[in-house]
Amino acid sequence: MRTKTVGGKKRCLTLSTTSPFSSITPDSDDEDPNPHLRKDIIWNRWVIFSQDRTKKPCDFKGKSTFNTNPSRNKPCIFCIGYEDECTPEIFRVPFDELNWKIRVVEHPYPALSRYVPELHNVPPEDTVLDGFGIHDVVIESPVHSDQLLELSPREIGEVFVAFINRIHELVPLGSIKYIQVFKNHGASAGASMSHSHSQILALPIIPTNVSARLSNMKDFFYQTGKCCICEIQHEDLLIDSSTYFFSLVPFAASYPFEIWIIPRNHSPHFHELDAEMAFDLGGLMRQTLRKISFQLNNPPFNFMIHTSPLHGDGTELAYSHWFIQIVPQLVPTTGVELGTGCHVNPVLPEDAAKVLREVIVPVFAHDRRTIGFSPPSKIVDYSEAFTTKEVFPTREYLLNWARAIGRENGFTVIIQRSTGVAATTCTFDLEINSIVSGGEKKRRRR
Amino acid sequence: MRTKTVGGKKRCLTLSTTSPFSSITPDSDDEDPNPHLRKDIIWNRWVIFSQDRTKKPCDFKGKSTFNTNPSRNKPCIFCIGYEDECTPEIFRVPFDELNWKIRVVEHPYPALSRYVPELHNVPPEDTVLDGFGIHDVVIESPVHSDQLLELSPREIGEVFVAFINRIHELVPLGSIKYIQVFKNHGASAGASMSHSHSQILALPIIPTNVSARLSNMKDFFYQTGKCCICEIQHEDLLIDSSTYFFSLVPFAASYPFEIWIIPRNHSPHFHELDAEMAFDLGGLMRQTLRKISFQLNNPPFNFMIHTSPLHGDGTELAYSHWFIQIVPQLVPTTGVELGTGCHVNPVLPEDAAKVLREVIVPVFAHDRRTIGFSPPSKIVDYSEAFTTKEVFPTREYLLNWARAIGRENGFTVIIQRSTGVAATTCTFDLEINSIVSGGEKKRRRR
Structure with a gap:
């Protein structure tokens, strides 16, 4: 078997005079910074910092745990009463x-x-x-x-x-x-x-x-x-x-x-x-x-x-x-x-x-208790709970807020569809526990 | 805040005379062995061996990578010609x-x-x-x-x-x-x-x-x-x-x-x-x-x-x-x-x-080339390629074999449904590349 070296080693030796540290000041405009290594002195190990060029730090998202566990709403041996x-x-x-x-x-x-x-x-x-x-x-x-x-x-x-x-x-x-x-x-x-x-x-x-x-x-x-x-x-x-x-x-x-x-x-x-x-x-x-x-x-x-x-x-x-x-x-x-x-x-x-x-963390449903919001004791109509003048910076914030309001009121909100999220009013199809209630409305201002 | 100790420490001190090592002989019948620790001398770290009581070792399966990448069949920059x-x-x-x-x-x-x-x-x-x-x-x-x-x-x-x-x-x-x-x-x-x-x-x-x-x-x-x-x-x-x-x-x-x-x-x-x-x-x-x-x-x-x-x-x-x-x-x-x-x-x-x-690894499609199996040069009917007298121990083996045969013949088999896998003959609905071909048949003996 013969192999051909197409400049691999030569390219290795190509030097750049750019400092790899231009990237570590937080306000740097450099969108494609060179990688560098930092030593963690607590565990005495090197970490390679190599920025993902396909996204900005604020674009990093995980895979939500929200829907990953099918038994998430069923009582379990850790619940009160069990x-x-x-x-x-x-x-x-x-x-x-x-x-x-x-x-x-x-x-x-x-x-x-x-x-x-x-x-x-x-x-x-x-x-x-x-x-x-x-x-x-x-x-x-x-x-x-x-x-x-x-x-x-x-x-x-x-x-x-x-x-x-x-x-x-x-x-x-x-x-x-x-x-x-x-x-x-x-x-x-x-x-x-x-x-x-x-x-x-x-x-x-x-x-x-x-x-x-x-x-x-x-x-x-x-x-x-x-x-x-x-x-x-x-x-x-x-x-x-x-x-x-x-x-x-x-x-x-x-x-x-x-x-x-x-x-x-x-x-x-x-x-x-x-x-x-x-x-x-x-x-x-x-x-x-x-x-x-x-x-x-x-x-x-x-x-x-x-x-x-x-x-x-x-x-x-x-x-x-x-x-x-x-x-x-x-x-x-x-x-x-x-x-x-x-x-x-x-x-x-x-x-x-x-x-x-x-990051601005919107007020959670739970916090409303402490600032005068009290959930209705007899649950019939939830439109009031789902009405707010709060301005949400992203769709995720809005959806998480809706879920939190549901949780506050003792049920799980499963958002099946949402429309008009970019407008001032948006409409959801909600599944509340196992009762489907279509077209709940929530106001949203930009 | 007051807490109550309900025998936690006492239970800690309960001793058992069972040897935790009864489990490490491979033929042990003990289905619920005690955990033990072993030291990895290469990396000098302890590993805790604590058997999962819900499954036997042969039941361990991973989450297949087969369908995880949507671009798996599209040519990419690593392909020949690119x-x-x-x-x-x-x-x-x-x-x-x-x-x-x-x-x-x-x-x-x-x-x-x-x-x-x-x-x-x-x-x-x-x-x-x-x-x-x-x-x-x-x-x-x-x-x-x-x-x-x-x-x-x-x-x-x-x-x-x-x-x-x-x-x-x-x-x-x-x-x-x-x-x-x-x-x-x-x-x-x-x-x-x-x-x-x-x-x-x-x-x-x-x-x-x-x-x-x-x-x-x-x-x-x-x-x-x-x-x-x-x-x-x-x-x-x-x-x-x-x-x-x-x-x-x-x-x-x-x-x-x-x-x-x-x-x-x-x-x-x-x-x-x-x-x-x-x-x-x-x-x-x-x-x-x-x-x-x-x-x-x-x-x-x-x-x-x-x-x-x-x-x-x-x-x-x-x-x-x-x-x-x-x-x-x-x-x-x-x-x-x-x-x-x-x-x-x-x-x-x-x-x-x-x-x-x-574990018995069934013969892969690739190996057939070396033992006289030659794929048809003009592809019209694949029933022969999908006919075998091989006995497969599990459904996964059978499905993987079918996929391998497809790959051997230059297309990707996507198995949408399979019936009768426990019988001697089973029927698949196959999607071959983007042409759906229903009811391909494959013989299977037990």
């Missing part, structure tokens, strides 16, 4: 009340089992271990159709308090080395149940990712005397902030529109958070999830709480700083990521942060 | 022939750019680099609808030879530290073009995954004096073997039905492979991809060639051993993997290996 069919309860909030708001239960299909022998110390040469571990589910709402972003800041804060209370119960177990709290939203992000829930996985080992993260943070601390998370520069990367937290797109984000929520004050362990800070976090989390939902078309996402191992020697307290990582699923994982661990991110962090900072 | 619309060619096989079999071209949307300044040495404190790198595409066939698994062993071997020839051209560039060869099959595995192709990404850095892999292999070598890949025990894990290679499911596979193809003889660099070995590899690769396609419903997949960095100090030659990793995409990535790096694998490697070892 407690007897569910796995054993660990605790509920509020204590002992029939009308609970949050329940922590055993995971129906645990990754690890609390019923196998506990491991205390794993010899480093061992390559096989018994699968001891605790895998719990935190049911975030008694109502099947509620999404986390629809709860109030305090209700979301109570979910964080539930995580903390559960972790405090697990800390005394010497066999548990690390606790991973996470949420999968949408089937393609790994959610097997559509009822909104998070998970707590207590592990008998410190995962390699976690020990690598700690080790890299330690290196930074010994070189600079500072915690690398406390030192994050966030002027161009900032999205929002609250009393105790701020949200940003990390400088070397592995994923497009990846977001971190970081406590302002140095703190190594998530479970040291107090209730006041948890409620504050609830507000920022809600704002962030709403921005993701509206800007990115309600995509599948995961969030992970990155904290410190439970039983350190104390030295890690100086350099370890917990944070939440939120990853919307917008691009597939390819052979590059699987092979090298280097992610290719098509959206510059500064651009993603600008889009997320500036 | 060379002028394609990105610049680097070389073709055979040399200078109009009727080429393989072309290596510049990637239309490169992750890194050959047109920015070359990097030679990256200071370790640098966190931002120019995006210099070479990103090529290897077009595996001139025909749009050909899949890699449909080529002959020699043709697949020629694709490997094309990789090697291209790598040899890149080795003299001192700025290239590592070359990742990979393939994305199916849109959700990251393939943006449906025309079968692989990619070569030459990087200006050694990715962290690669240096970690080398470092772990080195540790094993210094502890045992042996290469950890040469030492792989594969009795229960073996799938197939050829003269120079064998395929297996790794002991601590991160993904269900993950497969490694390993050269029998110790070899650190993929590009040291000679043509005879490449053709042998082509046969084993074809067999493996066919098994994945038939057993797992033609799922999206990635393969990655894991080799050694280009410019080592020579010590790595003793402990480094290249191999190919094939990952069918069958389960979503969740917050556990993103948070901890520990994968949860619902299929035991021994079980996956047994299924893949035993």
Whole structure:
């Protein structure tokens, strides 16, 4: 077999004097910037920033999770009233009340089992271990159709308090080395149940990712005397902030529109958070999830709480700083990521942060309760609920608003057709639960 | 907020005397085995094996890539005859022939750019680099609808030879530290073009995954004096073997039905492979991809060639051993993997290996050419081509066979309906290209 080289290598050596950095200032007009690499110092890995030339950062949309789960409107074992069919309860909030708001239960299909022998110390040469571990589910709402972003800041804060209370119960177990709290939203992000829930996985080992993260943070601390998370520069990367937290797109984000929520004050362990800070976090989390939902078309996402191992020697307290990582699923994982661990991110962090900072999240149906809007107690005619003078910037905003109004009133709106969305008045064909009601009208001004 | 502990911790301490290892013998009858962890010594990470109780290993199926790309049958810039619309060619096989079999071209949307300044040495404190790198595409066939698994062993071997020839051209560039060869099959595995192709990404850095892999292999070598890949025990894990290679499911596979193809003889660099070995590899690769396609419903997949960095100090030659990793995409990535790096694998490697070892891959249309089947030169009646005495074990096999026969004859079979698949004769409604031909018949014996 003969091959011919048609200038491949020569072309490789063609140089350009253009700086690949002309692209990283957020206001750059360069529409076709050169790629560059940034190193994530927390995980010590390179990320390739190679912009997708076919779309602008604000055009990035996920595949909505809205219609992906056929059982999304059917009651499930996580719903209020179905407690007897569910796995054993660990605790509920509020204590002992029939009308609970949050329940922590055993995971129906645990990754690890609390019923196998506990491991205390794993010899480093061992390559096989018994699968001891605790895998719990935190049911975030008694109502099947509620999404986390629809709860109030305090209700979301109570979910964080539930995580903390559960972790405090697990800390005394010497066999548990690390606790991973996470949420999968949408089937393609790994959610097997559509009822909104998070998970707590207590592990008998410190995962390699976690020990690598700690080790890299330690290196930074010994070189600079500072915690690398406390030192994050966030002027161009900032999205929002609250009393105790701020949200940003990390400088070397592995994923497009990846977001971190970081406590302002140095703190190594998530479970040291107090209730006041948890409620504050609830507000920022809600704002962030709403921005993701509206800007990115309600995509599948995961969030992970990155904290410190439970039983350190104390030295890690100086350099370890917990944070939440939120990853919307917008691009597939390819052979590059699987092979090298280097992610290719098509959206510059500064651009993603600008889009997320500036996105206007319309008032959600839920919020109307707190500003004087009360849904009719006897439901006959919904035209009033579907009438607004609000101006929606895009069709997606309008449709999401209509769905939220439906949810507020206790039914699911399925929009089969919509016409005239560009005009001041638009008409929908709505399917409400299973009753089809054609031609609902809603006013819309431009 | 008050919480109530309902026995959570107590239940954690309940012990079982059942060995969690009763499940890992392949013939175990235990249908609900306890989970366990295995350590992948190559990447030094734990994998959680937690079997999916809702299905047996042989029931695992992916979401077929067959209908996911609407442009799958339209000619594209990778097709023969469209060379002028394609990105610049680097070389073709055979040399200078109009009727080429393989072309290596510049990637239309490169992750890194050959047109920015070359990097030679990256200071370790640098966190931002120019995006210099070479990103090529290897077009595996001139025909749009050909899949890699449909080529002959020699043709697949020629694709490997094309990789090697291209790598040899890149080795003299001192700025290239590592070359990742990979393939994305199916849109959700990251393939943006449906025309079968692989990619070569030459990087200006050694990715962290690669240096970690080398470092772990080195540790094993210094502890045992042996290469950890040469030492792989594969009795229960073996799938197939050829003269120079064998395929297996790794002991601590991160993904269900993950497969490694390993050269029998110790070899650190993929590009040291000679043509005879490449053709042998082509046969084993074809067999493996066919098994994945038939057993797992033609799922999206990635393969990655894991080799050694280009410019080592020579010590790595003793402990480094290249191999190919094939990952069918069958389960979503969740917050556990993103948070901890520990994968949860619902299929035991021994079980996956047994299924893949035993799966019967029916004779493909392509193979018929070599055993006396010749397609009619003037196409009028295809009933003969669609008549067979072959016994198909499942409906999927039968449908895939029908599609392959269509492809063999130069058209695409779209099966709209099929009836009587359980009987000895079955009837299809076929759409052939855009001409609908109802009631094609095919005999099938049980």
